[in-house]
Amino acid sequence: MTWYTGNTAYDTVLTVGFGFAAFVLIGGLFGQSPYGRFATAKLGLNLNPKLGWWLMEIPATVVFLFCYLSGPNRFEPTSLVLASIWLLHYANRGWFFPLSIRQVPGKRGSFNISVLGMGMFVTMLHGYLNGTLFSHDYLGQYGTDWLTDPRFLIGLVIYLSGFALLVSSESIVRNLRDKNDPGATEYKIPFGGGFRFVTSPTYLGELIAWSGFAILTWALPGVVILLITAGNLIPRAFATHRWYREKFADYPAERKALIPYVI
Template sequence: MAWYTGNETFDTWLAVGFGFAAFTLLGSLFAKSPYGRFASDKMGVNLNPKLGWWLMELPATVVFFWFYLQGARAFEVTPLALALVWTIHYGNRGWFFPLSLRVARNRSSTFSITVMLLGMFVTGLHGYLNATFFTQYAPHLTGAWLADPRFIGGLAVYLCGLFLTVRSEAIMRHLRDPNAAGQDYKIPYGGAFRYVSSPQYLGELTAWAGFALMTWGLPGVMIFLISAGNLVPRAFQSHRWYHERFPGYPSDRKAIIPFII
């Protein structure tokens, strides 16, 4: 992986992305991620989570395809294959997931507008860097790359992560009754919840690790680090929250990595 492309704009924004990854990790050590069960009015106006999630993820679709279609290699086979992976990922993360959320009547505003704006910055930057990288600054992404062990292995890891994420989120979604006005959190069971409290976060990190390997580029490493800086501390926070809220919570579950942590 080259650490720079020679294009000042691209390289500057890539450096900003790595800086934001460090900011995310350091910030998560001192504060809980202020959305969902950890929502706080201190971070500005809270939005309905369906709207907040959708707006936050929207740039990953719009920005990516805006820059992708301007790339010189947009219609070559390997960039098209990676664009398909991107479309599948953000078809789920940016459209299906937010619109399928079940929100209890007493928790209609749990997504901080500050989180939304920061998230829009990240997904927009993520979209720009990867779209441009695929179509302009990745000479290794030729047709032969589809047979490279890094692509094949990365794709396999990515698909495992995507399956784990989708399966875990489906379990979480069906725990909640959108018509309930009382307590709207329950202990999740089934799937990888047998082993960890936050398998959806493990799935997301696994998917981005596979994506970084599959693309063999620093934009993929950047989004993996940003995701890890956000999700790993949140997994530990959620693990503690479950134990505090539910006295009978399974004691053998780990926070995010089965049998380890």
């Protein structure tokens, strides 16, 4: 992977991205992002989760499309395929996921404004780096032959495997809460699918998907988002695992935190 593209603005933003990834990796060692079960009111305003997730993820779609459609290669076959993979991910993450959250009626907001701010920064950064790269092809590697390159094909299989695990795991969690009576029980132990092996298959799916994305694009923006995702989700997976074990006396003893049969 080449570091510099030769475009000063792009390379500067990419450098900022790696700097922020380092910040997240270090910060993850000291605490969890304050949303969901780790929400806190100490850092100011908390939002409704549906609104918070949607506002945080929407820049990924908007910024990506703006940057992508402004590039000279926007109608090239490989660029269109890469853009489709991107839009598939954020159709789920930015639209379907937040709008399908089943909330306990009357529950206080659990999505902290600090998470929204940092999340919007990441999704704008992510959208700019990839939308611009796909439609400008600074590295000169996205000709039609890229679609048969082993790196693209292997990365695509890895990405789709992770995405499938992510979506199926989110569905299991969502269906723990009856849509006709979402306030009946706030938390339950999830079973089936990836939950047979780990506490956080959604996090594992996200990590696998972005690993595949970094390979199929073979470019540093994919590495940036993988590092940011890892810095956020890996510590959170272990904290979630501890939380379930403390909350439920009958939590499956054989279930690992993040990697099946390992940890």
